[in-house]
Amino acid sequence: MTHLRPMRNLFNFHNQVEKVFGDIFAAHDGETDMEGTSWMPTVDISEMENGFEIRAELPGVSEKDVNVSVTDNRLTIKGEKHQEAETDGKNYHRVERRYGTFQRSFTLPRHVETDSIKAQFTDGVLVLEIPKAEVAKPTEISITTNS
Numbered sequence: 001m002t003h004l005r006p007m008r009n010l011f012n013f014h015n016q017v018e019k020v021f022g023d024i025f026a027a028h029d030g031e032t033d034m035e036g037t038s039w040m041p042t043v044d045i046s047e048m049e050n051g052f053e054i055r056a057e058l059p060g061v062s063e064k065d066v067n068v069s070v071t072d073n074r075l076t077i078k079g080e081k082h083q084e085a086e087t088d089g090k091n092y093h094r095v096e097r098r099y100g101t102f103q104r105s106f107t108l109p110r111h112v113e114t115d116s117i118k119a120q121f122t123d124g125v126l127v128l129e130i131p132k133a134e135v136a137k138p139t140e141i142s143i144t145t146n147s
Contacts (some may be wrong), residue, residue, distance in 0.1 A: 038100025039081065045106075049138065051131040052112070056104065060097070063121040068128065070114045077126065078103040111135050 044055045056077055058066060066079040083099040108114065111133040118129040 039098030039102055041077070041102055041104060043104060051129060052109070054106070054126075054128040054130070056126040056128075057124065058121075058126055059124040061124065066121065066126060068117075068119050068126070070108070070117065073108045073110075073114070074105055075108050075114075075117075075128070075130075076103060076105045077128075 041056045041058050041061075043057075044053075046053050046055075054075075054077075058079070058081075061079055061081045065082070066077065069076050078101070080101045081099050108130065113131045113133050116131045120127045120129075
């Protein structure tokens, strides 16, 4: 009997698309974000005129169990989701929630101010604001006419 693994297939497809088209926040050296982790938080990455925003869903994770760092222009979010220790005499028939350590890493685009990254954690959502350096921001050039 063959077991379907839709999430693994989805991540494999995503990795293939990244290889073809590239990704501004691509995983390092072709490694997948799932390797060596118990679970992986989902993220949304968006770009605005003045910077980027990463939103990571971390349900059931305490703020004190999350660490964000930048090394060599590589942003890493890591931490741990602890399993409930007390079972109160419960006999579980199914446990689908994931626990354990996690880590997501992203190569930051050039021209961002890594020293000015802001992190906020509210209701299980980590929001990282990554400002663009002045050199990366678009500038308006006015056009004059010769009359």
